[in-house]
Amino acid sequence: MRRTRRTRRFFAAAALALTALTTFTGAAVADDDDDSAEKAPTEAGTSFRTATAIEQDQKATASASTGDYLYWSFPADQGERPTVRATVELPGAQARHGAQTWRIDVYDGLRRRQSCMYGMQARAVAADAGRVGLACTLRTVRAWSEPWANDPLPGTYYVRLTVTGLADADLGLPVSTSIEANSKDMGGATAVDGSLSAPLVPGTAGTTDDHDWSSGWWTSRWLWTALGAVLAALAAIGGHTLTRGSGRPPRVPPTM
Structure with missing residues (x-):
């Protein structure tokens, strides 16, 4: 007994x-919902220097003209696999003169273009289409990398949205855009030994400052x-x- x-x-x-x-474990890796409660931006920048800063899980919107380059920036930390989704509401079919091709590109804090693991990064739509949806899922953000490598690193990421193919007569037509960035936490299995001395966060207007979203040495391992x-x-x-x-x-x- x-x-x-x-x-x-x-x-x-x-x-x-x-x-x-x-x-x-669940409490340590839970996301802070305070930032997502803030009002999402309703405009976009027109260059890297004026990119509109957004937080992850915020759905930002902007009105623009067809042919404009639109820029946003968001923070991503180690162990995250970011996905960027964009939607463009097109002018009425009667106002357009042919098909259009839209594209999103994602750049890191050093303005190096990051490849997409999967997602429809560029899409051509017919002249009668009402909208176009785009997506880009990046590789998992690493805590450290060799200087010569192009691995995603913690810091600011830039999103550029623009039209890359259209009839000249359609330049300047008004469009409405929305964009959202969110991440999947890949956990300690993706952690590496080593870390950056500081996240890649350029000190330019419109970028997100280096604050407590950067976890540093901590991983779920x-x-x-x-x-x-x-x-x-x-x-x-x-x-x-x-x-x-x-x-x-x-x-x-x-x-x-």
Whole structure:
């Protein structure tokens, strides 16, 4: 009976430790919703220097003329895989003179164009189409990279939206655009040893400052390492408890 009670206490302690650590993991990686509550911008910049800063999960809008270059910027941290989505509401078909091709490009803080893992980065639409949707999913942002590499690094990212093919008569027609950037947390499995001394955040107008979205040295690998250590310790204590016996000397039958 005593061994059974010890076993139950051991598994109860293990379950409690697992629950506490996984709860702490969720709290540590949860996104801060305060920024998303802010009002999203309703305009876009016309160059890298004047790019309109947005936060992730904000849906920014802007009115523009066909042929304009529209720029936004957003922050991305290590371990995130950003996806940028853009929608363009086109003028009425009766006002247009042919098909159009729209495109989005994403650049890092050094203004290096980043390739898309997947997504419709450029799309041609017929003359009677009412809208066009575009998307670009980047590679996972790394905490550190070789200077010569083109890996995505923590910092500011720029989005450029423009039309790349259309009839000359359609230049200047009004359009409405919307854009949103969000990320999937890829977890500690993508973490690397090393970090930047500072995120790639140029000190230019319209960019997001270096604030607490940059997590620095922290990754979820620390939590899972701690969880493994706790479970290993509990397993050792449980094994010792189950194998040492009750601790009482054996009963000796009385002699006659």
